[in-house]
Amino acid sequence: MSDHKVSIRVNGRERADEVEARLLLVHYLRQVCGLTGTHVGCDTSNCGACTVLLDGQTVKSCTVLTVAVDGSDVVTVEGVSADGELSAVQQGFQACHGLQCGFCTPGMVMSALGLLLENPDPDDAAIRAGIEGNLCRCTGYQTIVESVRWAAAHGGAGLGQGASR
Ligand code: FES
Numbered sequence: 001m002s003d004h005k006v007s008i009r010v011n012g013r014e015r016a017d018e019v020e021a022r023l024l025l026v027h028y029l030r031q032v033c034g035l036t037g038t039h040v041g042c043d044t045s046n047c048g049a050c051t052v053l054l055d056g057q058t059v060k061s062c063t064v065l066t067v068a069v070d071g072s073d074v075v076t077v078e079g080v081s082a083d084g085e086l087s088a089v090q091q092g093f094q095a096c097h098g099l100q101c102g103f104c105t106p107g108m109v110m111s112a113l114g115l116l117l118e119n120p121d122p123d124d125a126a127i128r129a130g131i132e133g134n135l136c137r138c139t140g141y142q143t144i145v146e147s148v149r150w151a152a153a154h155g156g157a158g159l160g161q162g163a164s165r
């Protein structure tokens with residue numbers, strides 16, 4: 001099977017790789033880029049654990065072929081902090097205990113980030129709509145909503161402002 005050349009900017013770094021036409025973006029990120037923070041929870045586009053930003057929009061990376069994003073910009077959960085400084089969304093999850101087992105958390109963080117990029121001041125209904133494509137098997141939805149609300153008040157889609165809850 002012939003490989004296809006792709007150039008993709010991943011977390012701000014330009015990459016050039018050769019991939020099979022069938023390779024899903026989530027598997028490219030995990031297996032080729034070594035970015036295992038993007039999880040695979042279902043492989044059937046239900047759970048949202050694989051959510052990343054593609055050119056600034058959230059996508060479930062298990063639904064996207066790598067060859068289709070040639071020339072695009074991808075941000076994974078590994079790319080939302082800077083120089084050891086957590087993003088506001090990550091700080092929100094920490095401050096408000098927005099995780100239990102943590103399996104859904106990378107996808108939740110990316111969906112929350114996508115929401116805050118579009119709507120810096122969401123109410124609870126907007127937050128719930130923003131994460132409706134993400135399932136938490138631990139059912140910790142209330143604290144996840146609180147985490148996103150906290151993030152909106154302490155840095156939004158940017159780095160966290162380090163305030164305590
Ligand atoms: S692994 Fe992509 S939605 Fe579940």
Ligand code: FES
Pocket residue numbers: 098099100101102103104105135136137138139140
């Ligand atoms: S914290 Fe366990 S799946 Fe969400």
